[in-house]
Amino acid sequence: MTENQIGDAIVRAAIRVHRNTGPGLLESTYQACLEYELKRSALFIEKEVALPVVYEDVKLECGYRIDLWVEQKVVIEVKSVEAMNDIHMAQILTYLKLSGNKLGYLLNFNVPMMKEGIRRVVNNL
Template sequence: MLESIYEWCLTMELQLRDHMVQNQESVIIRYKQFQREEPLRFDLLIDRCLFVEVKAVETVHPIHKAQLLSYMKLLDIPLGLIINFHELKLTDGVSRLILPGANSE
C-alpha cells in the first residue's frame, strides 16, 4: 500500500483514542527574531511530543533517520519513530530516535 494510506489509517486510530494529531504540516524555522515557513512536511506529530515518519520501503536508510532527526531538532520534539510498514513483522520496522534535552521547559 501507499505510505499515505498507512499514514491516514494511523491518524484515524490515534484520533479515535483522543490523541491530538497534526499531519503534513509545513515546518516553521525560527532563527533569533526571524522565522520562515519551509515546504518541509512531516508525516505525524502526536500530542506535540512524538514525531512519526511513516514508510513503506524495502529498507530504511540513514537519510530517513537524518530527516526525522532534523524535524525533531527544528521543532524541539524529544521523541521520534520511523514505522516501516513494508516489514513482515511490524515490530521489526520500528526505529526510535531520542533527542536529549528537547522540550525541557
C-alpha cells in the first residue's frame, strides 16, 4: 500500500470519527477512536511509538512519541486544540525527519468540520 493510499484511508477514518464524536473531546479519545477505525480498515497501527534522537554516536531517549504510526509509513499527530499554530507543524515535521517517513497528517478534531482540521505534511527528505 502506498503512502497516498494510506493517507486516503486516514482522512476517511478521521472524518468518520469526527462525525460520530464531534469536537470538544480529549486528544486521547480521538486517538483511540482513530486507531480503532484504522484497524477496522486492516491497517497495521502502532500507537505512542518512542522516537529517539541520534546525536553523533549517541542515541537520546528524549520522550518524543508518535501518536499513531500507520504501516510504518505515515505519521499521525492528533490534536484537539482551538487553533493550529507553527509549533504543531514543527512537531510533525520533526517526527517525519526522525522517523525517516515522507508523509504525515496533523489532525485537529476540535473544529466544526473535520476537513478544516486536516493538514497533510510532506517531508522532502
